[in-house]
Amino acid sequence: MTNILCIGAGYVGGSTMPVFASHCPEDRFVVVDINEARIEAWQSDQLPIYEPGLEEIVRQTRGKNLFFSTEINRNIAEADIIFVSVNTPTKTFGQGAGRAADLQYWEKTARQILENSSSSKIVVEKSTLPVRTAEAMERILNSNGSGLHFDILSNPEFLAEGTAIRDMQNPDRVLIGGRETESGRKAVEKLVGLYASWVPRDRIITTNLWSSELSKLVANAFLAQRISSINSISALCEKTEANISEVANAIGRDDRIGRRFLQASVGFGGSCFRKDILNLVYLSEHYGLPEVARYWEQVVLMNDYQEARFASNMVASMFNTVAGKRIALFGAAFKANTSDTRESPALAVCRALIEERADLVLTDPHALDNACDDLKDLGGRITYEIDPYAACKNAHAIAILTEWPQYAQLDYEKIYQSMVKPAFIFDGRNLLDHKKLYDLGFNVYPIGKPPLTRLVSMG
Numbered sequence: 001m002t003n004i005l006c007i008g009a010g011y012v013g014g015s016t017m018p019v020f021a022s023h024c025p026e027d028r029f030v031v032v033d034i035n036e037a038r039i040e041a042w043q044s045d046q047l048p049i050y051e052p053g054l055e056e057i058v059r060q061t062r063g064k065n066l067f068f069s070t071e072i073n074r075n076i077a078e079a080d081i082i083f084v085s086v087n088t089p090t091k092t093f094g095q096g097a098g099r100a101a102d103l104q105y106w107e108k109t110a111r112q113i114l115e116n117s118s119s120s121k122i123v124v125e126k127s128t129l130p131v132r133t134a135e136a137m138e139r140i141l142n143s144n145g146s147g148l149h150f151d152i153l154s155n156p157e158f159l160a161e162g163t164a165i166r167d168m169q170n171p172d173r174v175l176i177g178g179r180e181t182e183s184g185r186k187a188v189e190k191l192v193g194l195y196a197s198w199v200p201r202d203r204i205i206t207t208n209l210w211s212s213e214l215s216k217l218v219a220n221a222f223l224a225q226r227i228s229s230i231n232s233i234s235a236l237c238e239k240t241e242a243n244i245s246e247v248a249n250a251i252g253r254d255d256r257i258g259r260r261f262l263q264a265s266v267g268f269g270g271s272c273f274r275k276d277i278l279n280l281v282y283l284s285e286h287y288g289l290p291e292v293a294r295y296w297e298q299v300v301l302m303n304d305y306q307e308a309r310f311a312s313n314m315v316a317s318m319f320n321t322v323a324g325k326r327i328a329l330f331g332a333a334f335k336a337n338t339s340d341t342r343e344s345p346a347l348a349v350c351r352a353l354i355e356e357r358a359d360l361v362l363t364d365p366h367a368l369d370n371a372c373d374d375l376k377d378l379g380g381r382i383t384y385e386i387d388p389y390a391a392c393k394n395a396h397a398i399a400i401l402t403e404w405p406q407y408a409q410l411d412y413e414k415i416y417q418s419m420v421k422p423a424f425i426f427d428g429r430n431l432l433d434h435k436k437l438y439d440l441g442f443n444v445y446p447i448g449k450p451p452l453t454r455l456v457s458m459g
């Protein structure tokens with residue numbers, strides 16, 4: 001039996017370890033966190049995050065070979081392998097503020113591992129980290145003077161929220177970076193062995209440490225770049241009567257481009273894209289590559305532009321004022337099938353409309369608690385409503401901000417009847433049947449397509 005510890009019971013720790021536990025019944029998995037409420041939630045029926053399939057797998061493994069605990073020190077002492085999946089947010093202070101990764105949680109964890117270890121261990125970077133972080137970790141951990149040896153591996157997590165369990169069960173690839181030393185190679189083989197319990201061996205890639213660390217940042221940068229690229233073209237479509245869906249289809253049919261991630265929208269969100277690209281920007285600057293830094297920074301700037309453009313289009317289309325107008329916002333989560341609202345474009349649109357003194361009602365099937373927490377500084381200026389029909393009552397407009405499939409199934413005739421006229425729909429995800437809505441009487445504003453409206457724009 002191998003004792004495996006995961007430090008950090010967030011989205012990554014909390015959704016990966018149950019999958020490991022289900023495929024490695026001989027091994028023992030413990031997930032620890034400093035956040036007691038979070039650990040309590042992991043031990044209860046109300047898990048702290050929503051992910052399709054997660055509840056079931058936690059129920060199967062918890063109490064058998066999967067445990068959640070706040071006893072970090074004791075569990076470090078007992079572990080053979082330690083995954084570290086603590087948060088690595090963008091630094092908000094000092095050198096590199098607003099760009100560099102804040103590594104304080106990581107470093108604290110490394111020191112805690114050192115203080116509580118009486119045997120050699122494998123430490124696995126699961127958090128997303130700047131390239132060459134493992135070097136600093138090696139220095140801290142192997143400066144112990146007690147003969148203990150720590151092998152550091154990089155095993156970045158590629159799961160996507162909303163499909164985390166499916167991605168973990170059936171990954172495109174698993175990436176493991178390690179040192180080219182004898183003990184480094186053994187450590188890599190040990191981790192390969194764990195994954196090989198369910199992942200075909202040819203999908204497990206092993207590389208050097210720095211390639212592995214950098215690949216995670218680059219994967220997110222490339223994914224976000226595709227979204228910003230198609231969003232930039234959506235702005236051009238709106239000026240030229242080209243249609244972004246037709247353009248995306250026409251270019252996506254080229255195998256070299258591919259169809260996926262070409263859906264224009266109000267913007268990308270999530271805890272990772274923005275922070276990882278800014279981290280890449282910072283690293284490029286740090287290594288004296290300003291042209292590389294500017295290239296990637298533009299991906300983030302384009303996303304800010306798309307969010308701002310969406311909100312200002314709403315104001316322009318609604319006769320240049322939304323002050324005092326009730327607007328129903330559909331979706332707070334940064335994408336469908338998650339309760340996560342971190343960096344959600346919905347929040348940026350909320351804030352922009354509040355600046356314009358709109359009277360907002362926000363609805364979401366799973367993310368209202370998180371949204372309420374994120375927007376608490378706005379006090380009573382937003383109403384939270386779980387029922388989308390109630391949210392629309394007496395509203396002037398609806399904005400679709402998350403692509404929850406249930407929003408495509410609503411009775412829009414009933415909704416139209418309950419709204420103030422002229423009624424507007426701004427579809428920030430191009431989710432709805434626009435022609436049908438127009439026929440019902442709505443003025444419809446998609447992304448990257450001509451609006452369907454009976455009004456003359458004053459914008």
Ligand SMILES: NC(=O)c1ccc[n+]([C@@H]2O[C@H](COP(=O)([O-])OP(=O)(O)OC[C@H]3O[C@@H](n4cnc5c(N)ncnc54)[C@H](O)[C@@H]3O)[C@@H](O)[C@H]2O)c1
Nearest residue numbers: 008009010011012033034035085086087088105127128157
């Ligand atoms: N969320 C994703 O989809 C995703 C995907 C791939 C990679 N990542 C990366 O994985 C890492 C974790 O992301 P997350 O979304 O799970 O973050 P999260 O904020 O949901 O969870 C991190 C957890 O670590 C805990 N923590 C912080 N310091 C600690 C300490 N010293 N001891 C014990 N626990 C501690 C926090 O209390 C928190 O519960 C980040 O580096 C992120 O970039 C995230």
